[in-house]
Amino acid sequence: MKFTRKSLCIPYALWLCLFVVAPLFVLFYYAFTDGTGAFTLSNLTGFFTDPNALGTLVYSFAIAIVTTAVCLLLAYPTAYILATGKLKERQGVILIFVMPMWINFSLRITALKELLDVIEGNLAMYPFLNAVIGMTYDFLPFMILPIYTTIMRLDPAYIEAANDLGANNRDAFFKVTLPLSMPGIMSGVSMVFLPAMTNYVVLDMLYNSTYIMGSLIGSYFSAYNWNGGSMIALILLGIICLFTLLGGSDEEETKARGGALL
Amino acid sequence: MERENIIELKSVTKSFSDNGFVAVKDFNLEVKRGEFVTFLGPSGCGKTTTLRMIAGFEMPTSGEILLNGKPIQNLPPYERPINTVFQRYALFPHMNIFDNIAFGLRQKKTPKDEITKKVKKVLSLVDLEGFEERRVSTLSGGQQQRIAIARALVNEPEILLLDEPLGALDLKMRQEMQLELKEMHDRLGITFIYVTHDQEEALTMSDKIVVMSEGRIQQIGTPEDIYNEPKNAFVADFIGESNIFSGIMTGKKKVRFCGGEFDCVDDVPEGTHITAVVRPEDVRLTPPSEGMITGEVTSVIFKGIHYEIAVQSGKNEMEVKSIQAPKIGEKVGMSVDPDGIHIMIAEDHTxxxxxxxxxxxxxxxxxxxxxxxxxxxxxxxxxxxxxxxxxxxxxxxxxxxxxxxxxxxxxxxxxxxxxxxxxxxxxxxxxxxxxxxxxxxxxxxxxxxxxxxxxxxxxxxxxxxxxxxxxxxxxxxxxxxx
Known part of the structure; x- marks a missing residue:
């Protein structure tokens, strides 16, 4: 066989088929069949008629929205100061924000749990708060980095042009800097919001009883209801696709700007 | 018409605190209302820094900037009645053309219908009627350039600053825009301060040229002054093509350089070391016996309406523009009329x-x-x-x-x-x-x-x-x- 540039993608194509496309088909199969293998829509209707499942969906949404908002509120000013400030040791400061990602995940969360235990006394008292704290702690770097990169790449001439046209620094920020950092914000939001809906491992490790979509799917599978679990996973996939499509209008701009770091 | 100074720079100096680099040294300039002034110099000469100080993006380390007699050097850019056309336009990519142009008017809380009217008017001024709804990314470089000018002009600034605005355009487009800018300036009567490293651009458009090098003003004058009477070797070399020789005065209105003795019009005391500037078009080729100096032709390049000829005379090389084409290797004589020799007293005798x-x-x-x-x-x-x-x-x-x-x-x-x-x-x-x-x-x-x-x-x-x-x-x- 002649070796061409195309041959270079064979390993990844194989990986893709085996571990991404094939499982997706399996997921579809289970979602639309019952225990005997016959086609059924009962899993779908079952989800939307189950008040527990719907409640979990709403609750997950609430946690994800709050987590994302808190991340954004913490990350944007941080990223802005990092990108525009005259910090001498900029790289060092960024390292401080990235470093937690290099520490083992379970170690990090366990440390956080011990800390919260000391502060709150009883972790079970504030399940919602602790869920948000845990996830914010875990996902914050994923919000900071893309916003930081986008602001870094902004041509300072845009701000100068706004100043030149009569906008004071506050106006220039809200009319120019903020809208132009939207690609970074969008990319940060998509990296925080979706995991925040499903990442129940964080909650488990915090001994948090809060039930989110991830926990729901997990419970179906541990009860050997693969069909029901697959359907919920598929519905989540649909929601994620919907969000990505809605946010897709910014894609053109993201591309024009060279995208964000992550 | 009485023309008073709209802006004055008084011993303005700018040094950057982080590396101590002095970008502008003791800059003094007066600009009259309605003038077209060009800062001309090679990159790194401080021309853009000076412009940015007038715009308010940089604060002078010392000195004063007076607008209509009032000091403005400490005002932020948004409080100065001055607008800038940026080098790479800096049009806001998240806004359409209308919003870009209306930005300044909205900051001033101009009524809506007036904004619409003014935007329409300025778009027709730059020949881009009907472009209101277009996105910045769909415009060509030349069109973006015009929008950048429109966005600045719509605010009716007292001074329009242009930072190498034509640098990104191709040659033909650049020449067209030069004429258009000049025409716009004449029509609107707004003071233009223009920064460029292109001497031809400066000569074509300006009323007054400020030649800068290494943070200092080398010469201020009309394009004719600068071209015909360069003050020093830097200006002579930077503006147009020049043969520059060091020489010495050998008698009354007699000067010796390039291995020959010439008559000149400048009366400089005998024995003074001078720098002589001869424009290539002022050198006449003659038969060897009739020239003041002789030399051998080393290259001949056809340039359309003339030939560019290099002649080696002893150790010196003379650049000549002529409509006749000698052959390479040919011996020729060269003579220069007294008024074709520009004498500058040498500032150093290197x-x-x-x-x-x-x-x-x-x-x-x-x-x-x-x-x-x-x-x-x-x-x-x-x-x-x-x-x-x-x-x-x-x-x-x-x-x-x-x-x-x-x-x-x-x-x-x-x-x-x-x-x-x-x-x-x-x-x-x-x-x-x-x-x-x-x-x-x-x-x-x-x-x-x-x-x-x-x-x-x-x-x-x-x-x-x-x-x-x-x-x-x-x-x-x-x-x-x-």
């Missing part, structure tokens, strides 16, 4: 002369090897095993096109009786006593005159050798031949 590169890629002068590195003068230069030198692109150095200029101070040259001992020999053709030393002019056999300071008295006409230590010389790559 001896500058071209040195040769021999076939081993080593520097030599008068057939004698100079122990200096040629490799260091070529950007990215490397010497290969076979001795040839390649530049950063890996191309072998073109010996015919590479010219190296050496310079040495008069006090670093020693004279010796043993003429053979020197790098070059010649006769003392002039001497003046200058308080603590004598200043000699030695007319060498190569046609190059050297200025030498010596404490001892020598006689006129003495034959001497000039000892020039290589370590006292500095070398520079002259611009590549075309």
């Amino acid at each position: 001896n500058r002369f071209l040195v040769d590169i021999n076939s081993d890629y080593r520097l030599e002068y008068n057939g004698k090897l100079l122990h200096a590195s040629l490799t260091k003068l070529i950007r990215g230069g490397k010497r290969l095993d076979d001795g040839t030198i390649v530049d950063e692109n890996g191309d072998t150095l073109d010996l015919a096109k590479t010219k190296i200029e050496a310079s040495i101070q008069p006090q670093d040259i020693d004279m010796t009786d043993d003429a053979e001992e020197g790098l070059v020999e010649g006769n003392i053709s002039n001497l003046i006593y200058q308080g603590d030393h004598y200043s000699y002019v030695i007319h060498t056999d190569l046609g190059q005159d050297f200025v030498v300071y010596d404490e001892d008295l020598w006689n006129m006409g003495d034959r001497v050798g000039l000892v020039m230590p290589t370590e006292k010389m500095s070398f520079a790559l002259k611009k590549q031949g075309r």
Whole structure:
């Protein structure tokens, strides 16, 4: 066989088929069949008629929205100061924000749990708060980095042009800097919001009883209801696709700007 | 019409605190209302920094900027009635054309219907009617340029600042925009301050040109002044093409340079060291016997309406523009009318002369090897095993096109009786006593005159050798031949 540039993608194509496309088909199969293998829509209707499942969906949404908002509120000013400030040791400061990602995940969360235990006394008292704290702690770097990169790449001439046209620094920020950092914000939001809906491992490790979509799917599978679990996973996939499509209008701009770091 | 100064810069200096670099030194300028002023200079000369200080993006380290007589140097840009057209336009990519242009008007809380009217009007001024809804990314470079101008002009600024606005356009577009900008300026009566490194652009458009180099003003004047009466060698060299020679006054309105004696119109005392500037178009080619100096044609390039001819005369090279085309290798005479010679009193007496590169890629002068590195003068230069030198692109150095200029101070040259001992020999053709030393002019056999300071008295006409230590010389790559 002649070796061409195309041959270079064979390993990844194989990986893709085996571990991404094939499982997706399996997921579809289970979602639309019952225990005997016959086609059924009962899993779908079952989800939307189950008040527990719907409640979990709403609750997950609430946690994800709050987590994302808190991340954004913490990350944007941080990223802005990092990108525009005259910090001498900029790289060092960024390292401080990235470093937690290099520490083992379970170690990090366990440390956080011990800390919260000391502060709150009883972790079970504030399940919602602790869920948000845990996830914010875990996902914050994923919000900071893309916003930081986008602001870094902004041509300072845009701000100068706004100043030149009569906008004071506050106006220039809200009319120019903020809208132009939207690609970074969008990319940060998509990296925080979706995991925040499903990442129940964080909650488990915090001994948090809060039930989110991830926990729901997990419970179906541990009860050997693969069909029901697959359907919920598929519905989540649909929601994620919907969000990505809605946010897709910014894609053109993201591309024009060279995208964000992550 | 009475024209008062709209903006004045008084001994403005700007140094950057982080690296101590002084970008602008003691800048003084008065601009009259409605003038078209151009800051012209090579990159890094401080012209953009000066513009940014007028706009308010940079604060001067010292000095004053007066707008209509009131100091504004500490006002932020958004409080100055001045607008800028940025080098790369800086149009807001998240807004359409209408919103871009309306930005300044909205900041001033202009009523909506007035904004619509004004945007429409300014769009027709820049010939882009109906572009309101377009996105910035769908516009060509030239169109973005016009929108950038419209966005600034719609605010009816007292001064419009333009920072190399045509730099990103192709030649044809640039020439069109030059005329359009000039026409816009004449029609609107707004004061324009324009920054460019393109001398042709500056000469075409400006009422007044400020030539800058290394943070300092070299000359302020009309385009004609700057072209015809350059104040120093930098201006002469930067504006237009010039032959620049160092020489000396040898009598009343008589000057000696380039191995010949010429009549000139400037009455400078005899014995003064001067820099002579001759524009290529002012040199007349004659038969060898009739020329003031003679030389050999080394290159002839057809340029459409004229030929660009290089003539080697002794050690000097003269650039000539002529409608007749001599042959390469032909001996020609050259003469220059007195008013074609522009004399400037030399600010320093540094001896500058071209040195040769021999076939081993080593520097030599008068057939004698100079122990200096040629490799260091070529950007990215490397010497290969076979001795040839390649530049950063890996191309072998073109010996015919590479010219190296050496310079040495008069006090670093020693004279010796043993003429053979020197790098070059010649006769003392002039001497003046200058308080603590004598200043000699030695007319060498190569046609190059050297200025030498010596404490001892020598006689006129003495034959001497000039000892020039290589370590006292500095070398520079002259611009590549075309």
